[in-house]
Amino acid sequence: MKSSALAAYGVLGLPLAMAMLPIYVLVPNFYAADLGLGLALTGTVLFLARLLDTIQDPWLGRLIDRHTPRGWTLLLATAAIALSLAMAALLIPPGSLGRPGLAIWLGALLALTYTLHSLINITYLAWGARLSDQPNTRTRVAAWREGAGLFGVVLASVLPSILATQFGMAAALATFAITFAVLLCIGTAVLLLAAPRPHRIVRTAAGNWRLPLRNMAFRRLAGVYFINAVAVAIPATLALFFIADRLQLAELTGLFLALYFVSGALGLPFWTRLADRLGKRRSWRIGMLTGCAAFVWAVLLEPGSAWAYAGVCMMSGLALGADLALPPALLADIIPAEERDSTAAYFGLWSFLAKLALAIAGLALPLLALSDYQPGTPAGWNLALVYAGLPCLLKLVAARLLTSLPCGESKPCKRP
Incomplete structure (x- = not known):
């Protein structure tokens, strides 16, 4: 194409x-x-x-x-x-x-x-x-x-x-x-x-939103996707707090966010080519591990660490491309040919999981409140651990579960 x-x-x-x-x-x-x-x-x-x-x-x-x-x-x-x-x-x-x-x-x-x-x-x-x-x-x-x-x-x-x-x-x-x-x-x-x-599909059981739940490959992929989505949503929820109260660099918030998202866009061609060579499942796992390796250093950052945090934003942003491009492509791969008329049902549940992950990520705020963190005041290790440590732990869990996921691709899986 x-x-x-x-x-x-x-x-x-x-x-x-x-x-x-x-x-x-x-x-x-x-x-x-x-x-x-x-x-x-x-x-x-x-x-x-x-x-x-x-x-x-x-x-x-x-x-x-x-x-x-x-x-x-x-x-x-x-x-x-x-x-x-x-x-x-x-x-x-x-x-x-x-x-x-x-x-x-x-x-x-x-x-x-x-x-x-x-x-x-x-x-x-x-x-x-x-x-x-x-x-x-x-x-x-x-x-x-x-x-x-x-x-x-x-x-x-x-x-x-x-x-x-x-x-x-x-x-x-x-x-x-x-x-x-x-x-x-x-x-x-x-x-x-x-x-x-879009290709025209011979209609069979279209309109049944429960149909994807009968697909074991979808259930396993959805589990991995959901855990990883929570891992991505927690930093998104806490980023402004971390920049303002831990790094004390609120005036640079816009630049940090722009650097992160632009890096994600620039990294997409790399993940596309890597998926062509290694397969989407293996490439996504590499992306998760790369994201962890780049983002975990945020736990160690002290107030005023502008250049170090910019590096974290750039490297974790490059890894973001794998989280964006590969999961929906994997989902499209595992939809059986006879269920292609229910494609929107699959993506409807997919969207539900993404929004549920955002809702669950909001629980990070009361978790921080229990650790005596108050927004607008200088923050300690508690905010850094929830902002960066917890997401990296969740990504490692998702990466481990991904190893047993069927590829859903035309060529055989390569073991990572």
């Missing part, structure tokens, strides 16, 4: 990835502080909306599988327009709602935004899984998608902060909403008009 075709597919990954960062990071503070909703009410609304977002994905996969690829075109076009409008309404709320009205507005728009984003994302993942029956091509499909997504995350982390410094948070979010809508519509149009079409 030509690079131009893969690029046409991958470009939608950019706006889809940039959508969630402002919602998770900026919206809570914007509604709670700037709009006066308050922490308790904002937190309650966020919890309920995220709970819905976590449990709905398997059912969305079932809905998507009931449509043919022709139906996916209308589904994606409609959902993209609706998501653009929902994001704009969420980030540019009316000014005279009052606290009860503002809480209802936030809850309704969050639920709608989460649902539409999941609907597009699961369809998009299923589209990529059906582009080719060649395992190596599936790896490249995932690499293009995740590479675009990483640049979307960088854009989402940099653009609002720069705009907020110059014009204030309300103007920054409004500009972001417009930018997101333009990029989402462009990405969707390019996918629908220029990307390769």
